[in-house]
Every structure is written in C-alpha cells, then in structure tokens.
Amino acid sequence: MTVTLADVAARARVSPATVSRVLNGNYPVAAATRERVLRAVEELDYVLNGTASSLAAATSDLVGVLVHDIADPFFGIMASAAQHAIGEGGSGRAGGEKLAVVCNTGGSPERELTYLTLLQRQRAAAVILMGGGLEDPVHLDATAAKLARMAEAGTRVVLCGRPPVPGDAHTAALVFDNRTGGRLLAEHLLGLGHRRIGYAAGPADRTTTRHRLDGHRQALAAAGVPEGPTTHGPYDRVSGHAAVAELFARDPDLTAIVAANDTVALGVCAALRERGLTIPGDVSVAGFDDLPFSVDAVPALTTVHLPLHGSGTRAGRLAMGTEEPPADGTVPVPCTLVVRDSTAPPRA
Amino acid sequence: MTVTLADVAARARVSPATVSRVLNGNYPVAAATRERVLRAVEELDYVLNGTASSLAAATSDLVGVLVHDIADPFFGIMASAAQHAIGEGGSGRAGGEKLAVVCNTGGSPERELTYLTLLQRQRAAAVILMGGGLEDPVHLDATAAKLARMAEAGTRVVLCGRPPVPGDAHTAALVFDNRTGGRLLAEHLLGLGHRRIGYAAGPADRTTTRHRLDGHRQALAAAGVPEGPTTHGPYDRVSGHAAVAELFARDPDLTAIVAANDTVALGVCAALRERGLTIPGDVSVAGFDDLPFSVDAVPALTTVHLPLHGSGTRAGRLAMGTEEPPADGTVPVPCTLVVRDSTAPPRA
DNA sequence: TTGAAAGCGATACCAA
DNA sequence: TTGGTATCGCTTTCAA
Numbered sequence: 001m002t003v004t005l006a007d008v009a010a011r012a013r014v015s016p017a018t019v020s021r022v023l024n025g026n027y028p029v030a031a032a033t034r035e036r037v038l039r040a041v042e043e044l045d046y047v048l049n050g051t052a053s054s055l056a057a058a059t060s061d062l063v064g065v066l067v068h069d070i071a072d073p074f075f076g077i078m079a080s081a082a083q084h085a086i087g088e089g090g091s092g093r094a095g096g097e098k099l100a101v102v103c104n105t106g107g108s109p110e111r112e113l114t115y116l117t118l119l120q121r122q123r124a125a126a127v128i129l130m131g132g133g134l135e136d137p138v139h140l141d142a143t144a145a146k147l148a149r150m151a152e153a154g155t156r157v158v159l160c161g162r163p164p165v166p167g168d169a170h171t172a173a174l175v176f177d178n179r180t181g182g183r184l185l186a187e188h189l190l191g192l193g194h195r196r197i198g199y200a201a202g203p204a205d206r207t208t209t210r211h212r213l214d215g216h217r218q219a220l221a222a223a224g225v226p227e228g229p230t231t232h233g234p235y236d237r238v239s240g241h242a243a244v245a246e247l248f249a250r251d252p253d254l255t256a257i258v259a260a261n262d263t264v265a266l267g268v269c270a271a272l273r274e275r276g277l278t279i280p281g282d283v284s285v286a287g288f289d290d291l292p293f294s295v296d297a298v299p300a301l302t303t304v305h306l307p308l309h310g311s312g313t314r315a316g317r318l319a320m321g322t323e324e325p326p327a328d329g330t331v332p333v334p335c336t337l338v339v340r341d342s343t344a345p346p347r348a
Numbered sequence: 349m350t351v352t353l354a355d356v357a358a359r360a361r362v363s364p365a366t367v368s369r370v371l372n373g374n375y376p377v378a379a380a381t382r383e384r385v386l387r388a389v390e391e392l393d394y395v396l397n398g399t400a401s402s403l404a405a406a407t408s409d410l411v412g413v414l415v416h417d418i419a420d421p422f423f424g425i426m427a428s429a430a431q432h433a434i435g436e437g438g439s440g441r442a443g444g445e446k447l448a449v450v451c452n453t454g455g456s457p458e459r460e461l462t463y464l465t466l467l468q469r470q471r472a473a474a475v476i477l478m479g480g481g482l483e484d485p486v487h488l489d490a491t492a493a494k495l496a497r498m499a500e501a502g503t504r505v506v507l508c509g510r511p512p513v514p515g516d517a518h519t520a521a522l523v524f525d526n527r528t529g530g531r532l533l534a535e536h537l538l539g540l541g542h543r544r545i546g547y548a549a550g551p552a553d554r555t556t557t558r559h560r561l562d563g564h565r566q567a568l569a570a571a572g573v574p575e576g577p578t579t580h581g582p583y584d585r586v587s588g589h590a591a592v593a594e595l596f597a598r599d600p601d602l603t604a605i606v607a608a609n610d611t612v613a614l615g616v617c618a619a620l621r622e623r624g625l626t627i628p629g630d631v632s633v634a635g636f637d638d639l640p641f642s643v644d645a646v647p648a649l650t651t652v653h654l655p656l657h658g659s660g661t662r663a664g665r666l667a668m669g670t671e672e673p674p675a676d677g678t679v680p681v682p683c684t685l686v687v688r689d690s691t692a693p694p695r696a
Numbered sequence: 697t698t699g700a701a702a703g704c705g706a707t708a709c710c711a712a
Numbered sequence: 713t714t715g716g717t718a719t720c721g722c723t724t725t726c727a728a
Binding site: 002045047048049051053061062064069070071077100101102103104111115118121123237266267273292293295296297 | 350393395396397398399400401402403409410412417418419420421423424427428431435447448449450451452454459463465466467468470471497501585611614615617618621640641643644645646
C-alpha cells in the first residue's frame with residue numbers, strides 16, 4: 001500500500017538505517033549511496049511517516065501557537081510573525097521544517113487547555129501562548145501545571161503578552177508594559193485638557209484589562225482628575241459599540257473615550273458616528289494595539305503601540321531556541337504612544 | 349520517565365489492551381474495570397501519546413487549514429468558522445477532539461506544498477485549502493498530484509474559494525461565484541451613471557483575480573462602456589494605496605474605483621483621502637469580501653458579500669465528513685451585492 | 697469481557 | 713561508512 005522506508009531501502013539495496021541517515025542528513029553517507037537512496041525515494045515517491053518518526057525519535061516538529069481570536073488582526077499579525085521566525089529556523093529533522101500551527105481558543109480557558117493537551121499528546125516541540133491571561137486562580141493553576149508538565153517533557157513554552165508563571169523557570173515570557181501604555185494614553189488626553197474621560201475596557205478577568213486600567217487610573221490620580229465611567233466587555237467591535245451608549249448614559253459630558261484595543265475602538269467610532277458626533281472634535285478616541293487598518297478607519301485615533309511584529313518574531317525565536325531568554329525568563333516589551341494626528345482638545 | 353499506557357495497565361491490574369479500550373471507548377468494558385482504569389489514569393496523570401497512537405491506528409486527528417494570509421481578517425474569519433465546525437464534530441478517537449490547526453502560506457505556492465507535505469507526513473485526517481488558487485499550470489499540477497495522493501491515503505480534502513481539481517472525485521470544493529460578484533459590482537456603478545471606472549485587481553496569476561475581472565468586463569461590455577485602467581498587486585493595503593496613483597495617472601477623470609477586496613479597498617481609500625478626495629462624492633469605491641471592519645472604515649463602501657462564516661463552517665463540515673458533498677464534489681457559493689449606503693453617482 | 701502478542705514505520709545504538 | 717536490530721507507545725486481531 002503505502003511506501004515505507006524499508007521499501008526504499010530494498011530498492012536502493014541498502015539498509016533502512018542508511019536510508020534514515022540520508023533523509024536526516026545527520027550522519028556521513030557515501031555520495032554514491034546517498035545518490036542511490038535519493039533516486040529510490042524519487043522513484044517510489046516516498047513520503048516520510050512523521051508519526052513513526054516522531055515516535056522513534058521522541059520529538060516532533062509541531063509548534064503550536066495559541067491565540068484568543070484568529071479573526072482579530074492583532075493575533076493574525078502576531079501569529080504570522082511568529083510563524084515566519086519559526087519557519088526560518090530550518091534545522092529540524094527530516095526536511096528541516098517546523099510545522100507552526102495556529103490554534104484558536106476563542107478566549108475560552110477550557111479550549112486553551114484542550115489545545116494544550118492535544119499539543120502535549122503530539123509531543124509538540126514548542127508552544128506559544130499569545131495574548132493576555134485569565135486572572136481566575138483556578139484556571140491559572142491548571143494552566144500553569146499543564147505548562148510545567150510540558151516543559152518538563154521537553155516542550156519549549158513561550159508566553160507572549162501575558163505575565164510569567166511565578167516560580168516557573170522553564171517558560172520564557174514576553175511581557176507587555178500595559179500599565180505604562182494605559183498611563184501614556186491618559187496623560188496624553190489629560191495634557192490636551194480632557195477632564196471627563198470614559199473607558200471601554202476589556203473582559204474583567206483578563207490581565208491586560210486590569211493592567212491597562214491600572215495605568216489609566218494612576219495617571220488620573222496623579223493629575224487629581226476624577227475617574228470617568230468604565231464599561232467591560234469582550235475585545236470586539238460590538239463591545240465598543242455598546243460601550244458608548246452606557247458611557248454617555250453615565251456621563252453625558254464625556255469629551256474623550258479610551259478603548260481597550262483597536263477593535264473595540266472601531267466599534268466606539270461607529271457608535272459615535274451614529275450619534276452624529278465628530279471624531280475628534282466632539283469626542284476624542286484613543287486605543288491600544290495600533291493595527292494597520294486603524295490608520296484608514298480612524299485617522300484621528302491615538303493609540304499605544306505594541307510592537308506586534310517584533311514581539312511575534314521574538315516569540316517565534318524563543319520557541320525555536322534561536323534566541324535565549326534572560327535568566328529570569330522575562331523579556332520586557334515597552335508600549336509607546338502613537339499620536340497619529342490631531343487628537344483634539346475638548347470643545348470649550 | 350513519562351507515564352505510559354503500560355504503567356496505567358499495571359496500576360489498574362489490567363492489560364494494556366483494556367486500557368486502550370477504555371480510553372477509546374470503542375469496545376465494551378465492564379463498568380468496574382473502566383472505573384479502575386480511569387482512576388489509575390487520574391492518579392498517574394497519564395497523557396496519551398498521540399504520536400504512538402496515530403502510528404498504530406494509522407490515523408490522526410490533525411486537520412490542517414491552509415490560508416494565504418493569516419493577518420487578513422478575511423482568512424481569520426473563514427478559519428475561525430471552520431475550526432468551530434471541526435471542533436464540534438467531537439467524535440474522534442481518544443478524547444473526541446480533532447486538532448484543527450491553521451497554516452499560513454503567505455500566498456506562496458512553495459509554502460503551500462511544504463505545508464501539505466508536512467500534513468501528509470502527519471497523516472492528517474483532513475485538509476482545507478482556503479482562498480483562490482494559482483493559475484500557473486506547473487504548480488497546479490504539483491498541487492493536484494499531492495492532493496490526489498493525500499486523498500488516496502484517506503485524508504479528506506476540501507477546497508474553499510478555489511476551483512475544483514478537474515477529474516478529481518475525491519476533493520470537495522466550495523466555489524465562490526466571483527464572476528457574478530464582479531458583474532454585480534460593475535452593474536451597480538454603471539447604474540449610478542459611472543462611465544470611467546478604475547480597477548485595482550489582485551495578483552495576475554490567481555483564479556479569483558481573473559474571475560472577478562471577467563465579470564467586471566462582462567458587465568462593461570454589455571453596457572457598451574469602455575474598460576478603464578487596471579492595476580495588479582497583492583491583496584493588501586499597500587497595493588491598494590499604490591494603485592490609486594497609477595489609475596489616476598492613466599485616467600485623471602475616474603469617478604469610481606473597484607478594489608480586489610476589502611483590504612485593498614482600505615488602501616485605496618487612504619490614498620484618496622491623501623489626495624483630498626471625498627468618498628463617495630468625488631470618487632466611489634467598491635470592493636469584495638464585506639469584512640466587518642469595513643463598515644466603520646468606509647461607511648460608503650459598496651461590496652460584494654461572500655458568506656465568509658457560512659463557507660468556513662461548511663468547509664469544516666465537509667472536512668469532518670459531517671456534511672456530504674454533492675456527487676460532482678462542487679458546492680456553489682453565491683456572491684451578493686451589499687449596498688451599504690449612499691454610493692454616489694458621479695459628479696456632473 | 698479480558699489478555700497475549702503481532703505489528704505500525706522510523707530511529708539510533710552497537711558492531712562490523 | 714554501513715548493517716542488524718532493539719525500541720518507541722499504542723492499537724487491534726485472535727483466543728480464552
């Protein structure tokens with residue numbers, strides 16, 4: 001039926017061991033022999049059985065990239081960058097390619113664990129978890145335990161955008177400075193004279209949500225400005241759209257709104273337009289992420305820039321072992337303010 | 349070291365065979381025995397070795413979803429829908445879950461083949477190829493051959509958004525009616541009175557590009573309107589942005605521009621804004637795909653709607669075998685016009 | 697209902 | 713430089 005390594009060996013009149021060596025290129029093989037083997041491979045149209053190979057070698061070239069929402073360009077860009085970095089590594093076994101695959105958790109911790117188990121079953125070479133983590137201690141523990149096991153078993157674990165697991169020396173973590181990001185955004189608006197600022201936040205139980213809010217509040221407190229209304233919701237457009245109604249209900253005189261991320265900001269903008277409000281001018285909008293499409297969608301948007309491409313690439317490198325993590329496993333990633341245009345001061 | 353099925357068997361005082369049967373739930377096992385086994389699994393914190401299991405069973409629960417560009421929400425949405433459909437199937441071996449993974453080809457046919465090989469090595473249960481195909485006969489043949497082999501080996505193959513492989517009865521294909529889409533868009537603009545229409549097309553060698561252009565030209569011809577300038581480029585924002593300069597260079601009096609997809613349309617809009625042109629009004633813009641964010645970005649955009657979610661879901665079902673393809677393997681998917689607002693007639 | 701044992705297809709150690 | 717072969721961990725007949 002299917003062509004096996006043994007078939008190739010027979011055709012090339014060598015032992016299976018030799019064929020394996022030719023395919024993996026890890027041991028010296030006489031040029032003539034190698035030729036013969038390769039010809040046989042060609043003629044028989046042989047395809048290595050990755051399953052068997054992984055079993056025997058006790059390693060695989062699967063690398064899992066877990067993201068919250070694959071339809072969100074934020075994760076798409078991160079994942080894309082990671083995949084590039086991983087593909088370039090190019091020195092795996094049998095073909096020199098790692099299979100970087102993206103798994104969509106939909107933000108559900110259960111699905112996250114399920115995917116981790118599946119990857120654990122496959123003895124994945126590495127796993128990258130992208131995006132903020134849950135703050136629920138139960139899930140945190142479950143995830144930490146699973147990751148620790150995988151790390152023990154030789155799987156490289158990389159966190160990107162979520163805090164490191166305390167006490168775990170095995171996992172590298174790219175940590176976004178969300179607090180500073182939140183602070184920068186608020187300070188910018190305060191500097192323009194805004195005093196009534198609404199905040200459309202992310203899900204209440206995510207690390208990113210809390211950290212960003214922390215920074216925001218810190219800036220307000222430092223300026224002695226009272227905190228405006230805050231809403232919570234998922235990181236999507238609908239959430240931003242809904243937030244606007246509630247924020248204005250709680251304070252009709254808002255002059256600025258901070259959105260949890262660019263996608264939420266788009267929803268906010270849509271809602272503002274429906275209300276006949278101009279952006280900026282009537283209301284200034286600010287958000288996180290700095291996605292490419294925001295430039296066209298909301299030219300007046302002020303954002304905090306997360307180095308998506310850079311972080312994705314580094315996550316990929318860490319997963320490949322191409323880049324060594326610092327001793328404590330934590331790689332800090334700064335957030336920088338992007339004032340793209342003319343975020344306006346509040347109307348008189 | 350790692351806990352194996354044998355360890356579990358020993359602890360539960362049964363044979364490995366029995367443990368396997370309990371885990372897979374495919375054979376009758378006495379309730380008491382099953383209890384004992386499950387307890388042992390729990391106590392030892394046993395994790396099935398998917399590699400070994402796949403090897404022995406000659407099947408895997410990996411499902412590959414190949415997309416051109418994971419950073420493009422179009423593919424993100426499609427992939428997300430497919431993953432949902434696949435995850436719901438829930439009757440695989442050992443845990444009842446398929447591992448749907450997304451592979452980013454970057455539009456490169458080489459990488460597409462590489463990923464296919466990798467999935468072939470893993471004996472993937474199914475493969476979904478999303479997005480238009482290349483028209484280059486060499487790559488077409490190579491791809492077709494590879495897909496045929498995989499299908500023979502038991503992998504289910506689903507094409508989504510690209511034409512079926514002629515003569516291949518094994519692969520199901522969701523075929524978007526891009527020609528009609530192109531026609532609808534042009535007819536809409538013509539109906540408003542536009543006579544000088546530019547076209548920012550996709551890569552010259554893709555099926556989607558040609559089919560959409562075909563429909564466009566068909567409509568123009570039927571109306572006796574001469575074809576305007578056309579540019580070609582990748583399906584991204586930069587491409588749309590660059591197209592504007594060239595289109596106007598070739599015809600300064602354009603009143604409307606059709607973009608190859610929504611992402612390109614965003615680039616077009618950005619460029620138009622830079623030129624101080626209003627959309628619509630000075631220029632009307634139309635595009636394909638109908639992505640959610642376009643609503644906020646370009647409220648005046650007229651698009652052809654491809655049922656992204658629906659197609660993704662059906663692709664997933666076909667991959668799972670939950671939905672049976674028609675006899676000829678082709679599932680037609682209609683394109684419908686979405687006039688979201690006030691696409692304007694040309695200025696007098 | 698359960699057990700024994702023969703593979704599944706490659707890898708890698710030990711010899712030659 | 714090459715060959716023989718035990719092993720990887722699980723699935724699946726075939727018997728009991």
